[in-house]
Amino acid sequence: MSDNASDWWRNAVIYQVYPRSFADADGDGVGDLNGFRSRLPYLRDLGVDAVWFSPWYRSPMADGGYDVADHCDIDPTLGTLADAEALIQEAHAVGIKVIIDVVPNHASTDHPWFRTALAAGPGAPERDLFYFRPGLGEHGEIAPNTWVSPFAGTTWTRVPDGEWYLHLFDASQPDYNWRHPQVIEYFDDVLRFWFDRGVDGIRIDSAPLVDKDPNLPEVAAVEEHPYSDRDDAHIVYRRWRRVAEEYGGDRALIGEVWLYDPVRFANYLRPDEMHGAFNFEFLCSEWGAARLRKVIDETLAAHAEVGAAASWVLNNHDVTRVVSRFGRADTAFSVATRRHDTPVDVELGARRARAAIMLALALPGSVYLYQGEELGLTEVEDIPFELRTDPMFHRSNQVDPGRDGCRVPLPWSGDAPPFGFSAADAAPPWLPQPAAWKAYSVQAQTGDPESMLEFYRRMLRLRSASPSLGDGRMSWLPAAPEVLAFARGDDDFACVVNLGGEPVELPPHREVILASAPPAGGRLPVDTTVWLRT
Numbered sequence: 001m002s003d004n005a006s007d008w009w010r011n012a013v014i015y016q017v018y019p020r021s022f023a024d025a026d027g028d029g030v031g032d033l034n035g036f037r038s039r040l041p042y043l044r045d046l047g048v049d050a051v052w053f054s055p056w057y058r059s060p061m062a063d064g065g066y067d068v069a070d071h072c073d074i075d076p077t078l079g080t081l082a083d084a085e086a087l088i089q090e091a092h093a094v095g096i097k098v099i100i101d102v103v104p105n106h107a108s109t110d111h112p113w114f115r116t117a118l119a120a121g122p123g124a125p126e127r128d129l130f131y132f133r134p135g136l137g138e139h140g141e142i143a144p145n146t147w148v149s150p151f152a153g154t155t156w157t158r159v160p161d162g163e164w165y166l167h168l169f170d171a172s173q174p175d176y177n178w179r180h181p182q183v184i185e186y187f188d189d190v191l192r193f194w195f196d197r198g199v200d201g202i203r204i205d206s207a208p209l210v211d212k213d214p215n216l217p218e219v220a221a222v223e224e225h226p227y228s229d230r231d232d233a234h235i236v237y238r239r240w241r242r243v244a245e246e247y248g249g250d251r252a253l254i255g256e257v258w259l260y261d262p263v264r265f266a267n268y269l270r271p272d273e274m275h276g277a278f279n280f281e282f283l284c285s286e287w288g289a290a291r292l293r294k295v296i297d298e299t300l301a302a303h304a305e306v307g308a309a310a311s312w313v314l315n316n317h318d319v320t321r322v323v324s325r326f327g328r329a330d331t332a333f334s335v336a337t338r339r340h341d342t343p344v345d346v347e348l349g350a351r352r353a354r355a356a357i358m359l360a361l362a363l364p365g366s367v368y369l370y371q372g373e374e375l376g377l378t379e380v381e382d383i384p385f386e387l388r389t390d391p392m393f394h395r396s397n398q399v400d401p402g403r404d405g406c407r408v409p410l411p412w413s414g415d416a417p418p419f420g421f422s423a424a425d426a427a428p429p430w431l432p433q434p435a436a437w438k439a440y441s442v443q444a445q446t447g448d449p450e451s452m453l454e455f456y457r458r459m460l461r462l463r464s465a466s467p468s469l470g471d472g473r474m475s476w477l478p479a480a481p482e483v484l485a486f487a488r489g490d491d492d493f494a495c496v497v498n499l500g501g502e503p504v505e506l507p508p509h510r511e512v513i514l515a516s517a518p519p520a521g522g523r524l525p526v527d528t529t530v531w532l533r534t
Contacts, residue, residue, distance in 0.1 A: 006250040008097060009201065009275050009366055010309035011470030012049035013460060016370045018317045019056050019078050020064065020430060021409040024418075027426035031409060033079035033087050039412075040094055042442065046374060047460030050097035052203050052254075054317055056084065060110050062172035063391055064317075064407070066101075066205060067108035071190040088198045099201035099254060100194055104187055104236070105209045106173040114174050122163050129183060130174045131166035132159075133216065140164075145216050147227070150335070152396035166216070168209060168227065170391040178210045178236060191243045201252035202240075207268065207277070208257055210236050229264055237273045252276065254311075262302035269308035276366065279311050283319065286332040287352055287527075289482045289499040296363065296484075300474070303365070309471045310365035314356055315373045321406050324379035326352035340381040340401040350376050351527045354455060354516035355497060358529035361463050362488065362495035364474050369456075372410050375440050376452035379405040383431060408433055413443035455516075462514055462531070468493040480504055487534070497529045509534050 023035030033056065043051065055065035058073045065075065074081050088098050107114055107130075117126040122134075135158065136142040143156035144164055156164045157171040166175045176183045191202060211233040213226040224230060237253065244251040255277035259265045262281075268274050281295045303310045314322045319333050320340075327349025328342050353376065360367050383404050388394070390402030409429040412420030417433045419441050438444060445451035463469045468489030479485035482500025485507065487493065493513075498504050503523040511533035517525050524530055 006248075007309075007471075008049065008250070009252040009254065012097070012366045013047070013361070013463070014050040014052055014099065014366060014368045015043060015046070015048040016052045016054070016316055016368060018054045018064075018371060018407055021407050021421075022371055023410070023412070024422040024426065024429070027423050028077065029418075029422060029427035030077050030430050031421070032077065033074065033083040037083070037087050037090055040090055040096070043096060044094040046457060047464060048096065048369065050099055050200065051091065052099040052201075052368070053101060055101045055103060055205075059108055060172065061389075062108070063170050064389070064403075066103055067106070067110075067170065067172045068103050069108040069110040069112075071102065071187075072193045085197055092198065097200035098198070099203050099252070100199050101203045101205055102187070102190060102194075103205040104176065104178070105206045106167060106169060106175045109172050109174060111174075118159060121161055127163075129177055129180050131177055131212065131216070132163045133166070135162070135164050145218055147216075147219065149395070151392050152400065166212075168206075170395065172391075175212070176210070178212075179214065184236075184239070188239070188243055191240060192246075195244070195247050195251055200250070201254055201275075202244075204237070204240075204253060204255045204274070206258075207237070207255040207274075208233055208259060229259055234267065234270075234273060237268065241272055241274070254278070262298045263305075266302040266306050266308070269303065269306045271307060276309060276311050278313055278316075278368065280313075282360075283313050283316070284333045286330070287326055287356070287499060288331075289484055289497075292359075292499070293476075293484055300364065310363065311368060312360035312363050312365060313368040313370075314353070314360060315370035315406070316368070317370065317407055318403050319406065321370075321377055321379045322353045322356065322373065323349040323376055324381075325349070326356065327378075335400075338400060340379065340405065344378065346378055348527070349378070350452065351517060354452070355527050355529040357456070358459060358514070358516050358531065359484065359495065359497050361459055362469060362486075362493075362529075362531060364488070365471050370406075374453055374456040375411070375442065375445065377408075377410075377437070377440055380408045380431070380434055381405055382434075383408075387431065389431075404431055407431060411437040411441040413441055414438070458514060466493060477507065492534045494532045494534045495529065496524060496532065498524045498526055501526060506530065507532070507534065 020031045022031045023039045024031050025034035056078050057068045058070040058075045059065045074084050091098050113129050120126040133144040134140050140162050147155040149155045151169050155168050158164045167173050208229040211230040217226050253274040255268050255274045257268050257277040285291050285295050299310050324344050327344040388404050390404050392400050393402030408431045409421040414420050415438045418429050445453035472489050475487050477485040484497040503525050509532040513531040515530040517528040
């Protein structure tokens, strides 16, 4: 690993916390910052280097906190600003860095700016902070264009005075106009506000969407996409990089960049822009050697062009949990094809998930874990319709099952809900936990050498102790078509993954460091990864 502490993001294992679902200290059924603080020893012992918090800001929670009403205050359901400041200090005290989400594309309809803009009426300068437009048709009754939301349905909502406002996501999330200097300066202040409080990094939500063609043309009518990955978006992140550099060069900008062109993706990682970005091509890939090798090669090549470190991720708060995904016939992930009505072989999914995380942790760069991944949690697919909160579910007329199934509160202890997430006499968790999760709780798995949790603890200890892992060199080794085999660094570490249908011979080696399933007779079982001393 790199010895340069200021480049910590190049090697780190980063754990994503969805605050509403991590731990509840005040008994209202919703996770909070003090709940997290009480569980810091767990993350210290797990062996992660940093935590990334999904939004903890003041919000009406129409989209789980990604509808931000005030980027410089904590939502009362989660705690206070003083709680956040104490959390940052306490995390640093146990050697864990803190990354927070910033949402630049859109505000909440509860944001004071948007309320003022609504009250000001058509033509008012306050409306220039957003995208208010007159409608088409004789009476303005037709939306200004036909852009379709990633959340399904229209991207426009009409207000009582007849104008329409743009929201690429839910109607509760009006898009900022990033060509307005007040928006630019506001986010400069947001970054400094949190960097001043010791935050180590910023995760940038929906990073490629901030710039829009002011003419708002139809997508098919122009050569450059009118709202995604426009060249002027890079102006924003160069400015943010200059803000981050004011703090000594050890503050990281990490982008959520859903782009499948590796060159366009890497443009966000040029030396004067972001420090890292999530690797969605890896996350979305099916479980197969040819596809994974192609993704790995393209990822490393694109990152090398701009001198950035790659990242690897299998789960997050927006995608089907990997145990469920890898237990299906179709192991790839796509928002467009997400379904919860296909059979899942949990044993197979867990086996592949173990092999996949060993692969990710052996590749060059950083790795992101999502809370509960280390417990082997599955997607919860039977949440009653009336308890689902995700706007993707509701806006798609219940066709898209949404993301609630990967956001169910964690099981910590005990034999029945709330499984230590809250006190036993607290309000029920905001999403119901399956009764079967008693076997997946932290308490149930701790000390069991065969459990997913103890497997993660061993992996992370070994990765931390190995100078070959993290960012650095990698070279492919000769292997059968359905096997991935590579060496790391200058020493004798090798990783071998069998993605075929039959056991394969292990290469010559002097030690098995760790395996996701036990090798037998010198052969590596199907859907298994092994780390070797060669």
